Amino acid sequence: MNILLIEDDSRISDFVVKGLEEVGYSTALATSAEAARELVNTHDWDVILMDIMLPGIDGVQLTKLIRYRRNQTPILVISALDGPDDKVNALDSGADDYLVKPFHFKELLSRINALVRRSKLAHQSDSKVYRSGSLTVNTAEHAVRLGEDRVELSPKEYKLLLYFLEHPGRVLPRAQLLHAVWGIDYDNSTNVVDVYISYLRAKIERGGVKFIHTIKGTGYLWKEPL
Numbered sequence: 001m002n003i004l005l006i007e008d009d010s011r012i013s014d015f016v017v018k019g020l021e022e023v024g025y026s027t028a029l030a031t032s033a034e035a036a037r038e039l040v041n042t043h044d045w046d047v048i049l050m051d052i053m054l055p056g057i058d059g060v061q062l063t064k065l066i067r068y069r070r071n072q073t074p075i076l077v078i079s080a081l082d083g084p085d086d087k088v089n090a091l092d093s094g095a096d097d098y099l100v101k102p103f104h105f106k107e108l109l110s111r112i113n114a115l116v117r118r119s120k121l122a123h124q125s126d127s128k129v130y131r132s133g134s135l136t137v138n139t140a141e142h143a144v145r146l147g148e149d150r151v152e153l154s155p156k157e158y159k160l161l162l163y164f165l166e167h168p169g170r171v172l173p174r175a176q177l178l179h180a181v182w183g184i185d186y187d188n189s190t191n192v193v194d195v196y197i198s199y200l201r202a203k204i205e206r207g208g209v210k211f212i213h214t215i216k217g218t219g220y221l222w223k224e225p226l
Contacts, residue, residue, distance in 0.1 A: 001116065005049045006036040006059065007078070012101070016049065019105045025112075033057035040066055041183070044155055045073050046119075047112050052079040052090065060093045067094035069183030074115035078103070127158045130165040132211060133225040135204055137165060146204060156181060157200050164212065165223040173219040 003020055007013040008031045020027045028043075033054050040048070048066070052059035063075055074097075074136035077090045080102045090098055096118075097111055119174065130137040136145045144151040153161065160181050163170070174193045182192065197220060201212055213221045 001112075002044065002047060003027045003047050003112070004030065004036065004039055004043075004045045006030045006033065006054065006062070007049070007051045008032065008054055009051070012051075012078075015105075016108070019108075023109065033059070033062040035060060037065065039068075040071065042074070042155075046116055048073050048075045049112075050075050050077050050095065052077060052081055052086070060090055063090065063093045063095050070180075072119075074117060074119050076111055078108075099151070102169045118146075130162075130164065132168070132222070133209060135211065137161065144204075146206065151203050153203065156196060157203070160196055160200055161204070164220075168222050171219055171221050172214050177219065 001024075003025050005016055005020075005027055007016065007029065013029050013031070015205075017027045017029060028039060030039055033056055036048075037057075039045075050063060054062070057065075058078060059079070063077075066073070066075065075095045076099060077095045078099045078101060079086065079090070080101045087098045096115055099108060099111055107153045107168045128139050131169060134147045137143070138145075139162070142158070144153055144158065160177065163177065163180050177193045178190070181196075199211060205211055209225045211222055211225060213223055215221050
């Protein structure tokens with residue numbers, strides 16, 4: 001299990017990281033929301049443990065940002081703030097659970113395991129299989145195949161592919177792709193969309209088969225191969 005801990009108090013983070021690693025969980029630490037934001041955008045996590053009182057952007061603001069970008073990773077808030085309004089504010093912002101400091105480590109583990117079980121059940125109920133030509137994407141397995149061959153994609157390549165498959169036959173402007181996949185408002189100085197389109201094409205378009213078509217001056221279009 002991969003866990004991201006966002007906590008600026010070293011006494012608490014040392015205790016939590018040590019305990020989680022002793023039970024076999026891989027744990028990364030971010031001491032600010034800015035550092036956490038980069039880790040959330042570039043890695044997949046099973047659970048995010050979120051402190052509220054962080055330097056700069058606080059935990060509630062970061063939670064809202066994560067949810068705004070359509071990232072549904074379970075978030076467990078761990079905070080010394082124990083008022084009803086504090087809990088309601090965090091949960092209404094998109095957190096899944098709230099644990100008040102100080103806490104027993106066994107309770108933390110129980111909360112983490114409950115969130116992971118709930119998340120897996122939700123993903124199973126929402127699972128889909130997309131097919132386009134010889135390409136198959138099974139969202140329950142997070143698996144992409146061309147015929148019988150498995151295709152390994154980075155998290156962003158996978159998210160980009162899914163967005164195309166969810167919008168077949170529609171011209172998707174670069175700005176729309178940038179916002180949907182990277183959570184970035186339009187920025188004409190970046191070519192990240194074109195770069196990742198190139199990466200994706202190199203992995204899924206083989207033997208003359210073409211899925212992604214460039215619409216000059218507009219964006220990209222996913223079409224069933226002929």
